[in-house]
Amino acid sequence: MLAQVAAGLYPRAVLEGTGLIAGPGWIPEQPVDLAAVTLVEDPAVSVPLLDGSEREAARMLPDQTLMRTFPRYTRAIRDLAPPRLFEDRFAWRLAGVDWSRPRLTFADTTYFSCVDVFEPLAHELAYVALDADGNPAGDPTLRDLPYRRLVGDPFDCARRPVMPAVSTLTIRRDGDRAEFLLHRRDPRAVAAAGGMLQVIPSGIFQPSSLMPAARAADFDLWRNVQREFSEELLGMAEADGHGQPVDYGSGPFAVLDEARAGGRLSVRCMGVALDALTLVGEVLTVMVVDADVFDQLAWDFVDRNDEGSVIAERFPFTEQGVRSLLDSGSVAPAGAGCLSLAWRWREHLLP
Known part of the structure; x- marks a missing residue:
């Protein structure tokens, strides 16, 4: 609900009904094969x-002592209510979107650097938009939101660190039938979208290991999708940055690569957007998998993972199935964006 309220602050950029906003040219004219997207790391x-230390952000920070507030939001989360998954790791920062090439440009950041900005943005809006009981208290304007006003143009990636996640709608295709998976995020385990439904797999765009070889190999959207797929659906240990680089030539990675090379799996990017509440980036993708490949992998799907539970029900990829979920308000903005755009472009995705 708050994401929808936040989206109303940027009426010209709203992806209707999703809680997402997209900058000029951030959504391509049609889905783009992931292999055609060039990634550039610009030092x-x-x-x-x-960076979240601004006076306007400090208004949203809780008290550390009677005399002072916490210096950063991540420090407050760590000391007061840390979720199970809360660690500062290197991540890539979105720096530019250009679908005419197509090309996405990135720079360096860390997870905590981004949290220190997006948490005050979200809490500031919640403070203004909700009453003491958590009920809507009216629609705020930017005049009511000093930190969001300081951020200014949400699509100016030079103003603040924009951390992108790669969110993927996974569709099982069986002839003329199609169905998809959803994931319920555990609020005790995650810092964002807790309790909501989300497409699966989904994860921050970051390398699997601190080792230089991993950073080079993992600067690839497809590798990010594969890794999150193996962790969230197959229960493989999370690549938390401390271990060896992932071996993409074995296990489910090899199965996915082979299926993609053989035309039994396709993965496309549907654009880049921002969660209007937090202004976190979202790379919106869709993976269509032939039934035989999907079922081969599904034998090992888990019921739960480190971030929540995998919904056992498969949802029909039909107008009614998609619309009922979007209207329910229970789908996280990134997931809603994936569903909305995939349905818009269903003839491209499921020819």
Whole structure:
């Protein structure tokens, strides 16, 4: 609900009914094969102007003692209510979107650097938009939101660190039938979208290991999708940055690569958007898998993972199935964006 309220602050950029906003040219004219998307890491990108230590952000920080507040939001979360998965790791920062090439540009950041900005943004809006009982208290304007006003243009990636996640709608195709999976995120385990439904797999765009070889191999959207697929659906240990680089030539990675090379699996990017509440980036993708490949992997699907539970029910990829979920308000903005765009482009995705 709050994401929808936040989206109303940017009426020209709203992806209707999703809680997402998209900048000019951030959504392509049609889905783009992931293999056609060039990723560029630009070391010349400047350090963001905002880092969450600003006076306007400090208004949203809880008290650390009677005399002072916490210096950063991540420090408050760590000391007061840390979720199970809460660790500062290197991540890639979105720096530019250009679908005419197509090309996405990235720079360096860390998870905590982004949390220190997006948490005050979200809490500031919640403070203004909700009453003491958590009920809607009216629609705020930017005049009511000093930190969001300081951020300014949400699509100016030089103002703040924009951490992108790669969210993937997984569709099982069986002839003229199609169905998809959803994931319920556990609020005790995750820092964002707790309790909501989300497409699966989904995860922050970051390398699997601190080792240089991993950073080079993992700067690839498909590898991010594969890794999250293996962790969230197959229960493989999370690549938390401390171990060896992932061996993409074995196990489910090899199965997925072979299926993709053989035309039994396709993965496309449907654009880039921002969660309007947090202004976190979302790379929206869809993976269509032939039934035989999907079922081969599904034998080992888990019921739960480190971030929540995998919904056993498969949802029909039909107008009624998609619309009922979007209207329910229970789907996280990124998932809603994937569903909405996939249905819009269903003839491209399921020819």
